[in-house]
Amino acid sequence: MQHNFIINLLDLKRAIIKKVRYKKNFVKIHIELPVREQNCSHCKATTTKIKDYRTQIIKDIPIRFKITLLSYRKRRYQCKECGKTFYEKAHFLPKRARKTTRVTEFIVDRLKTKQSMKDIARM
Ligand SMILES: [Zn+2]
Known part of the structure; x- marks a missing residue:
């Protein structure tokens, strides 16, 4: 799959896809944001001074029926003036939470009807 396709599909504009790993049961997408003045x-x-990084795993909507995991390398900056540290703002994080909620609602809704777990999983 093309990286551009994934960026559009998951609405990851401005994020850099470092690598994509296709496993049997899931797809893992390694992303980070470009260094920008904060x-x-x-x-x-x-400031543009980088303090350190922390990797955050975010479960996303499935691509082609495979679970998508975003491995986001979150960057922490340090202020040159006051010395305090803070994480960069990731525009895609709140959106992710909403999408996850939508998927959950969808599953709950299906469970109310008499479909088997197997059918739901297939969908
Ligand atoms: Zn400061």
Whole structure:
């Protein structure tokens, strides 16, 4: 699958796809955001100084019936003025939460009707 296709499908604009791993039961997409000048969340001074990274795994909507996992390498910046650290803002995180909720609602809705778990899983 093309990276551009995945970016559009999952609405990951501005994110960089580092690699995509296709496994038997899931697809793991490694992403990070480009380095950008940040405004300190405490004193508003600008900074590009990187403190460290933390990898966050986000379960996403399935692609072609496979579970999608986003492995997001979250970057932490450090303010040069006040020395405090903060994480970059990831535009795709709140959206992800909503999508996950939608998928859950869909499954709950199907469970109310008399479909077997197997049928739901297939869908
Ligand atoms: Zn600051």
